[in-house]
Amino acid sequence: PxxxxxxxxxxxxxxxxxxxxxxxxxxxxxxxxxxxxxxxxxxxxxxxxxxxxxxxxxxxxxxxxxxxxxxxxxxxxxxxxxxxxxxxxxxxxxxxxxxxxxxxxxxxxxxxxxxxxxxxxxxxxxxxxxxxxxxxxxxxxxxxxxxxxxxxxxxxxxxxPSEALDIIQKLIDEVRLFCFSIIFKRATDRCKKLGTHETWELGVEEYPGATLLPAALEALLIETLDEVQTVCMQPEAREGNLLEPQSDGQREVTQRLQEFLSAFSGVIEELAFHSHDEETPTHNVSQLLGFPNAQQPDSVAGSGGGVGLGSGTAAVTWEQRMLCCLANYAYCNKSFFQHLGEIFVRYGYPLPTLAIETARYTVNQLFTNLLEEYVEHKGDPLVGTIEPSMYLGRFQWDHEMEIGQLRPYAHECCDNLVGVYSEIYSISPALLRPILESIVQTISEELARLMSCVQRFSFTGAIQAHVDIRLLRDALEGYVNETAKNYFMEALEAINPPLNGEQKRKADEILERVKRNMRLQLLCFGVKEP
Known part of the structure; x- marks a missing residue:
């Protein structure tokens, strides 16, 4: 033995x-x-x-x-x-x-x-x-x-022998990755609650209209990366690098960041649509049928470090919140998500390109959906007033009429657009183009429809319609896309019989005078890239 x-x-x-x-x-x-x-x-x-x-x-x-x-x-x-x-x-x-x-x-x-x-x-x-x-x-x-x-x-x-140590090393690396994923999931759960901290304070210099919410997300990400660095990502003696190219580690980082950013996109969406259920949105549209609606958006007043919406206790309107959410989406897509990726690089991770691009695609989709909602909310009432205002007081296009100025419906259309313009401009000028372009397109489509419904224009009626349509088209030129251009053209071509030389001269002369009188309103739409 x-x-x-x-x-x-x-x-x-x-x-x-x-x-x-x-x-x-x-x-x-x-x-x-x-x-x-x-x-x-x-x-x-x-x-x-x-x-x-x-x-x-x-x-x-x-x-x-x-x-x-x-x-x-x-x-x-x-x-x-x-x-x-x-x-x-x-x-x-x-x-x-x-x-x-x-x-x-x-x-x-x-x-x-x-x-x-x-x-x-x-x-x-x-x-x-x-x-x-x-x-x-x-x-x-x-x-x-x-x-x-x-x-x-x-x-x-x-x-x-190294194969004995390798058995433990493999386990340790699995546990490290598991730790990473747990810490990140916890951060994602905290991210989902960020909406409750939204103060609607405008604090982003490079993207007016964006709020301090992205900064709160950045702080949460840095805190999370600090924690995983201390707990598990920093390899100790004889441990592997979890971030090798094409490794499980890299896939895990991509997936967790994707979930984190997706949760944030959901927070913005919730803020935009949830607030919609809580109140009846106001339509700041003046209608000739009643009194012009004097309810102007709250002024955007300074508060503390950033700029807050509303002054003192004034409530932030649903429209203002929607604009802030749109601005946050646009900011995330334009530069903020990329900036978060660079924070990963600072901590020694490879740039998580896939996660960032996926998140940018998501916010882009959400931006489009929210934009449609806002445009519908602001544009529908505005476009809806054109026809009733046009035919107010039993007006007919085939009657002779006094000419020399703009018809009230066209004036009103301009004033209402100035209202929308100032609401957007006061929060996020970068949103003017996408929003106004859509609204102007709907206006041009409505004008083309209304003009094509008119059987016949009187001599003066034809001049008047020509002045109204051209003024709106010229005033809104900066926001007229190809589709709108064609609709305006259609509206002008629907004037029947077509204008003769004398009518054209008269229309040009009136148009010049009207433009001089409406200099201020027209100036507002003339700002190229606010």
Whole structure:
């Protein structure tokens, strides 16, 4: 008999059975029966999984070195016996012990991993507790990583074969990535609540109209990257770089950032549409049928560091909030999301291009949807007033009429557009073009429809219609797209019979005079790129 070798084998078996007993003892505390008994468990108590990791790592850190040293002594001859086992047998024994150690830790820590595969290979499983118990465990995972790293450090110093250390390194890198994902998911949950902090304060120099909400997101991202840096991303002794190209780590970073940015886009959407349900939007449209609507948007007054909407306690109107949300979307798409990507680079990550481009595509879609909503909300009432105002007082285009100025409906149309213009301009001038272009297109379409419905124009009626349409077309020239241009053309061509030379001269002369009288309004639309 080879007593020294038997002692080594017994030592290895004892180590494995200690691992197993420790596992069963702690896992049983999470079994459904045990959980029933301890319904009143204090949530601040350390979860069983954490106590298990600590104890298992202690056992590995104290007993594996002893086993290794015994083996070294045996093979350097001090304990050799006659029927010698080979060093390979001992190496297998150590590898098996380390593999078991890692399997047990995987079962306890990696609750998001493929537990079925683990169960099939090990024949073991940690009882699936309640959702709340699992949730309580998540914040403790960095602590479990720390225990594992401490045990790993004590084994690195032993001069073990590298394949033995590789087994633990692989586990540690998986746990590090899991930590990263948990911390980021928690940040995403916090991101979803950012809407409650929206103060509608305009604080973005490079994009007027954007609020301080993106800055709150940036602060949350920096806090999160700081945390993952401290907890898991910084490799310690003999650990891998989680950010190799095409690695699981890179895929994880992309996916988590994508979820984070997508949650933020959802926050803006919620702010835009949720606030819509809470109040009846006001239509700042003057109608000749009643009194002009004197309700002007609140002035945008300064408050504190940034510019706040409304002054003092004045409520922020639904329209103003929509404009801020549109500006936030545009700002995210234009530069803010790219800026967040650069923060990742500062922390040593590769630029997460895929996540940024996906998020930009999303905000672009949401911008378009919200823009349509705003245009419909502002444009429909405005366009809806044209026909009733045009035919007010039983007006007919085929009657002779006094000419020399603009018809009231065209004046009104201009005034209403000036109202929309000033509301947008006071918050985010960059939104003027996309919004006004859409509204002007609807106006031109309505004019083309109304003119094509007129059977016949009188001599003076034809001149008047010509002046009205040309004035609107020329005034809004900066916001007339190809489609609108064609509609204005259609409206002019619908004047029937067409103008003769005398009518044309008369129309030109009136148009010049009207433009001189309306200099101020026209100046407003003439600002090229506000």
């Amino acid at each position: 080879n007593a020294p070798w038997d002692a080594i084998e017994a030592r290895a078996k004892y180590l494995e059975s200690t691992f197993r007993q420790t596992f069963e003892q702690h896992a049983s505390k999470d079994s459904p029966g045990a959980q029933e008994k301890s319904k009143s468990r204090d949530p601040s108590q350390t979860p069983s999984r954490v106590n298990f990791c600590e104890e298992l790592c202690d056992i590995a850190a104290s007993q594996l070195p002893d086993l290794w040293r015994l083996g070294q002594l045996y093979f350097t001859g001090e304990l050799r016996g006659p029927h010698d086992p080979k060093p390979g047998d001992f190496k297998r024994m150590v590898l098996t012990a380390i593999e078991k150690f890692c399997v047990y830790l995987r079962l306890a820590i990696l609750i998001a991993a493929d537990q079925r595969a683990l169960r099939q290979t090990s024949g073991l499983s940690w009882p699936i507790g309640s959702a709340s118990a699992t949730h309580q465990f998540l914040p403790w995972i960095p602590q479990c990583l720390r225990y594992t790293r401490i045990a790993y450090a004590s084994l690195i110093s032993l001069d073990l």
